[in-house]
Each structure stands twice: as structure tokens, then as C-alpha cells.
Amino acid sequence: MTQPLALVLYEKLLPGSQLVNRLQDLNYRVQTLADPALLVNCAEEAKPMLVLVDLEPASKNVSAAISRLKQNSATQHLPVIAVCAESATDLQAAARTAGANLVVSDVGILNHLEQFLEQALHIE
Numbered sequence: 001m002t003q004p005l006a007l008v009l010y011e012k013l014l015p016g017s018q019l020v021n022r023l024q025d026l027n028y029r030v031q032t033l034a035d036p037a038l039l040v041n042c043a044e045e046a047k048p049m050l051v052l053v054d055l056e057p058a059s060k061n062v063s064a065a066i067s068r069l070k071q072n073s074a075t076q077h078l079p080v081i082a083v084c085a086e087s088a089t090d091l092q093a094a095a096r097t098a099g100a101n102l103v104v105s106d107v108g109i110l111n112h113l114e115q116f117l118e119q120a121l122h123i124e
Contacts, residue, residue, distance in 0.1 A: 003029045004049035009039055009065070011057060015106060019052065019083075022113050036065035043075045050120055054106070055084035055091045063094040070099030079120035083109050 006028045010016030020030045031046050033039065036053075043051060051069065055062050066082065069075045082095035082103045092103045101120050109116065 003027050005029045005031060005046060007039075007043055007046060007048040007051045008032045009036060009052070009062065010034065010054040012054060015083075015109075016054060018110055019113070022110050023052075026114060026117070036061040039065040040068050040072050040075060043069060043078060044072070048078065050079045050081065050117070052081045052083065053095075053100075055082050055095055056088065056106075063091075063098040066095060066098035066100055081116055081120050 006023050008016065008020055008023070008030055010019065010032065011034050016032070020032060023030050028049075031042070031048065033042055039051070039053075053062050053066060062082075066080055069078065069080065080100045080102075082092075082100040083106050084091045084095070084103070086105045086107065095103045102116055104112075104116055
């Protein structure tokens with residue numbers, strides 16, 4: 001059986017690599033990128049099951065990348081989980097407006113990743 005692919009956009013090395021390792025522990029293949037401008041093209045080519053994005057520190061670029069992803073007919077169906085600090089309410093709002101399916105705390109993402117993945121992938 002083929003492992004599902006998760007596309008992960010992050011700039012901060014430590015939390016990003018921890019997230020990648022946790023996804024791999026959950027039997028996901030992981031493709032990473034650091035430049036929000038590459039998100040849509042990468043998603044079109046790689047055909048991931050879901051996308052996880054760290055909103056900090058390039059928050060404006062990341063929210064715009066989420067928006068482009070959701071406006072693209074080839075990628076608009078992809079669930080997007082956005083991660084940021086709990087105190088960053090402006091980033092949370094921008095990610096929701098851009099089309100993120102879930103916006104979660106950077107503190108809780110690793111401990112609750114399985115539940116977040118299940119919620120994001122839930123088919124209505």
C-alpha cells in the first residue's frame with residue numbers, strides 16, 4: 001500500500017523537523033518546502049493528501065499561498081492545516097480567510113497531530 005503524502009511548508013528548523021518526524025511516525029511520506037511561493041506548483045506536481053503550513057515567520061506570504069492554493073482548481077480540494085502561536089490571533093484570522101481548513105496551536109500540534117489529521121481529512 002502506498003503511503004499518503006503530506007506537503008509541509010516551514011521555515012523554523014526545530015518545530016518543522018519535529019512535525020516531519022511525527023508525520024513519518026504516522027506512516028506519511030513527507031515533502032517539505034520553505035518558500036511559500038512554491039506551494040501551489042509543488043502541490044500540483046506532488047499531489048499530496050494534505051498540506052501543513054507554518055504561518056510564522058513569513059505569515060503574509062503563507063496566507064497568500066494558502067489563498068492561491070484554494071483558488072487553483074487542481075489544488076482547491078486539499079485540506080490545509082495552518083500552525084501558529086496561540087497568541088497570533090491576526091495570523092489565525094488571515095489563515096482562515098485564506099481558506100485553511102484548520103488553524104492550530106504550535107504548542108499542541110505534535111501532541112494532537114493524529115486528531116488534527118483525522119479532522120482535516122474528514123469527508124463530509
